[in-house]
Amino acid sequence: MTARAENYPYTPGFYAGDRPEIVTSRFKYEDSYTLDRYLATGGYEGLKAALAKPAPAVHEEVKAATVLGRGGAGFPAGTKWGLTPPGVFPRYLVVNGDESEPGTYKDRLLMERDPHQLIEGCLIACYAAGLSQCFLYIRGEMAVAQERVAQALNDAYAAGYIGKNILGSQFSLDIVLHWGAGAYVVGEETALIESLEGNRGMPRLKPPFFPAAIGLYGQPTVVNNVETLANLPWLLVNGAAEYVKIGTETSPGTRMMAVSGHVKRPGVFEVVNGSTTFRDLIYGEEFCQGIRDGHELKAFVPGGGSAPWFLADQLDLPLEGRQVGAAGSMVGSGAVMVMDETTDIPAAALTLTAFYAHESCGKCAPCREGGTWLMRILERVVAGHGTSRDLDQLIQVGETICPGNFPHASSERLGLTAVPFPYKMTTICFVGPSAYTPVHSALTLFRDEFEAKLVKRTFISVSSAPVEVAAANTQSAGAHA
Amino acid sequence: MRLSEDNVRVALEIIGRYPRPRSATIPLLHLAQQQDGYVTNEAMAHIGELVGATSAEVLGTATFYEMFKFEPVGKYLVNICGTMSCALLGSEELMHHAEHTLGIKAGSTTADGLFTLEHAECQAACTEAPTLQVNYRYRFRVTNETFDQLIEDLRAGRLADEIPAHGTVAKIRQRIPADKGVGAVPPESVTAPPSWMPAAEAAK
Numbered sequence: 001m002t003a004r005a006e007n008y009p010y011t012p013g014f015y016a017g018d019r020p021e022i023v024t025s026r027f028k029y030e031d032s033y034t035l036d037r038y039l040a041t042g043g044y045e046g047l048k049a050a051l052a053k054p055a056p057a058v059h060e061e062v063k064a065a066t067v068l069g070r071g072g073a074g075f076p077a078g079t080k081w082g083l084t085p086p087g088v089f090p091r092y093l094v095v096n097g098d099e100s101e102p103g104t105y106k107d108r109l110l111m112e113r114d115p116h117q118l119i120e121g122c123l124i125a126c127y128a129a130g131l132s133q134c135f136l137y138i139r140g141e142m143a144v145a146q147e148r149v150a151q152a153l154n155d156a157y158a159a160g161y162i163g164k165n166i167l168g169s170q171f172s173l174d175i176v177l178h179w180g181a182g183a184y185v186v187g188e189e190t191a192l193i194e195s196l197e198g199n200r201g202m203p204r205l206k207p208p209f210f211p212a213a214i215g216l217y218g219q220p221t222v223v224n225n226v227e228t229l230a231n232l233p234w235l236l237v238n239g240a241a242e243y244v245k246i247g248t249e250t251s252p253g254t255r256m257m258a259v260s261g262h263v264k265r266p267g268v269f270e271v272v273n274g275s276t277t278f279r280d281l282i283y284g285e286e287f288c289q290g291i292r293d294g295h296e297l298k299a300f301v302p303g304g305g306s307a308p309w310f311l312a313d314q315l316d317l318p319l320e321g322r323q324v325g326a327a328g329s330m331v332g333s334g335a336v337m338v339m340d341e342t343t344d345i346p347a348a349a350l351t352l353t354a355f356y357a358h359e360s361c362g363k364c365a366p367c368r369e370g371g372t373w374l375m376r377i378l379e380r381v382v383a384g385h386g387t388s389r390d391l392d393q394l395i396q397v398g399e400t401i402c403p404g405n406f407p408h409a410s411s412e413r414l415g416l417t418a419v420p421f422p423y424k425m426t427t428i429c430f431v432g433p434s435a436y437t438p439v440h441s442a443l444t445l446f447r448d449e450f451e452a453k454l455v456k457r458t459f460i461s462v463s464s465a466p467v468e469v470a471a472a473n474t475q476s477a478g479a480h481a
Numbered sequence: 482m483r484l485s486e487d488n489v490r491v492a493l494e495i496i497g498r499y500p501r502p503r504s505a506t507i508p509l510l511h512l513a514q515q516q517d518g519y520v521t522n523e524a525m526a527h528i529g530e531l532v533g534a535t536s537a538e539v540l541g542t543a544t545f546y547e548m549f550k551f552e553p554v555g556k557y558l559v560n561i562c563g564t565m566s567c568a569l570l571g572s573e574e575l576m577h578h579a580e581h582t583l584g585i586k587a588g589s590t591t592a593d594g595l596f597t598l599e600h601a602e603c604q605a606a607c608t609e610a611p612t613l614q615v616n617y618r619y620r621f622r623v624t625n626e627t628f629d630q631l632i633e634d635l636r637a638g639r640l641a642d643e644i645p646a647h648g649t650v651a652k653i654r655q656r657i658p659a660d661k662g663v664g665a666v667p668p669e670s671v672t673a674p675p676s677w678m679p680a681a682e683a684a685k
């Protein structure tokens with residue numbers, strides 16, 4: 001029997017399987033984003049279940065389920081909501097829909113295909129944690145996601161699911177659609193808040209600016225990822241006890257994974273959290289079905305562009321934060337990028353380093369200058385103008401951003417043992433270190449490929465006819481003699 | 482250009498949703514870009530008046546963000562993703578081909594003002610590599626042939642329904658009916674916990 005892997009024409013890239021569906025259960029319907037479909041498939045039942053209980057009981061339910069943040073850091077949502085200082089109001093919810101980490105896409109699908117589920121999640125979070133206004137920040141370049149969420153909000157307001165005295169209760173809430181204008185770093189929660197205040201999206205220092213304490217307009221603020229919140233309707237309908245039955249104790253529930261690159265069938269899947277391994281994802285019949293024909297795995301990025309790279313040695317690790325961390329990387333944002341043996345490793349690393357260098361907000365010198373240096377040096381190495389000094393220089397520049405031992409995978413071939421995640425850093429946020437990560441991984445695991453680029457100089461001819469000119473010079477020189 | 486009367490109405494509606502008017506800066510910059518195709522100095526000054534900021538502050542914000550343009554660009558902004566997943570599946574080759582088809586290099590606009598070609602970063606569609614966006618509308622698994630067809634269709638106006646001219650991103654706006662919305666209040670005028678929180682819990 002072959003495992004089910006069903007793709008729906010209106011959701012390119014997504015595959016359903018015989019697995020629990022907490023956030024993607026409606027992806028099979030063409031009209032999954034409409035209020036009618038939502039209501040016909042159990043929509044807003046989680047909200048009703050929540051409103052039937054006192055707010056603190058809903059908060060307890062979410063805590064009991066250990067809903068890990070899906071934005072990258074994996075911090076439990078219920079615990080995060082409890083970090084706001086006592087007695088300080090108003091408190092806000094800011095929804096992080098700025099998805100732009102290389103390799104990552106799931107929030108876009110959740111917004112395009114099931115916007116009401118996200119809205120219901122926002123309502124439940126605000127009710128439970130006493131948050132008095134919600135701002136839903138969608139990445140600027142996602143036109144269709146913005147349209148779907150706008151329409152869903154309009155319909156939900158009209159039907160009384162948002163606004164004053166929701167479903168006749170005491171609970172009143174506005175959800176405001178906000179949209180960005182193209183800047184990766186704005187996905188960082190304090191930068192998101194700066195941007196939402198109308199400023200340049202530059203991260204703030206933590207401490208003191210932990211959003212829970214000093215967030216939007218200086219008020220306590222919860223920032224949660226789209227997928228994190230999309231889990232809440234199911235959780236409220238089915239209860240924490242059911243939620244924790246899926247996945248593992250430290251990583252319950254499911255998570256969305258995007259697997260791209262040199263696999264037979266790249267795709268986005270909702271997988272069981274904690275236990276699904278990278279081998280399952282890359283080689284599983286219901287997932288990517290292996291490396292494209294006739295090729296073999298060279299390396300993969302396990303958790304979004306910011307994550308140190310893994311080799312075939314790490315394939316059997318499960319999607320579980322602690323184990324992946326000990327092995328030298330992170331589960332991060334749920335994105336795996338796969339490279340086969342045809343990949344030019346220094347050039348592949350450059351695509352990521354250039355990304356982070358470009359996206360530096362410029363606040364910290366090691367990132368602003370260091371990221372750019374890394375990109376320039378790597379550019380010249382890739383272009384064939386590098387020197388042997390350049391490779392050491394890459395490391396030296398990297399160490400100004402991340403001093404000390406940098407995490408990396410173990411490798412049997414190279415006799416390397418793993419250095420666990422995380423690293424030390426001299427910058428405010430992770431953009432600086434992320435510019436170095438691909439360079440460090442590539443150099444540590446594939447140094448020979450860099451060295452091969454140093455042997456042969458790329459030849460640039462200054463004149464298109466240098467030989468004739470030289471010959472003419474010889475002749476005239478001869479005439480003088 | 483300053484915002485038109487109609488657009489000022491939209492702007493005031495947007496501003497009214499935020500506890501502080503300055504939060505509307507980015508949405509209003511989009512509105513200005515929708516009106517004029519790019520963000521003009523006059524528009525930034527006008528936005529400053531509307532949200533209570535100087536035009537320099539508005540410029541400071543605007544220049545941080547990739548999507549805002551300060552000079553005219555093509556009617557169709559073609560952004561080809563060049564980040565890892567797309568690069569692994571031939572985005573560099575696609576860019577090369579696109580430059581040839583359009584007769585310009587990435588970062589430039591065609592002489593007829595129809596197309597601007599840009600190198601873009603991860604577009605969150607990595608399984609469908611190589612990807613591009615035209616005015617932020619996706620095209621997946623783009624080949625040289627489908628690229629040329631796309632350009633031909635755009636030239637012939639065949640995609641006008643799907644893809645609005647540069648400046649418009651989403652075609653649908655949020656609207657909060659006056660009788661349904663709670664309304665935004667400045668944070669300093671809220672001190673009590675929300676009405677649905679039990680008093681004992683709110684003190685925690």
Ligand SMILES: Cc1cc2nc3c(=O)[nH]c(=O)nc-3n(C[C@H](O)[C@H](O)[C@H](O)COP(=O)(O)O)c2cc1C
Nearest residue numbers: 069070071096098099100187188189224225228430
């Ligand atoms: C540079 C940078 C970019 C980030 N981008 C995103 C993003 O696009 N979406 C997201 O949800 N979180 C992103 N994060 C993580 C957020 O800072 C934050 O941890 C997250 O939104 C919290 O939500 P969660 O607890 O529900 O995961 C980013 C972090 C950094 C450092």
Ligand code: SF4
Nearest residue numbers: 361363364367429431
């Ligand atoms: S690390 Fe880079 S992006 Fe992050 S705050 Fe510093 S300069 Fe800005």
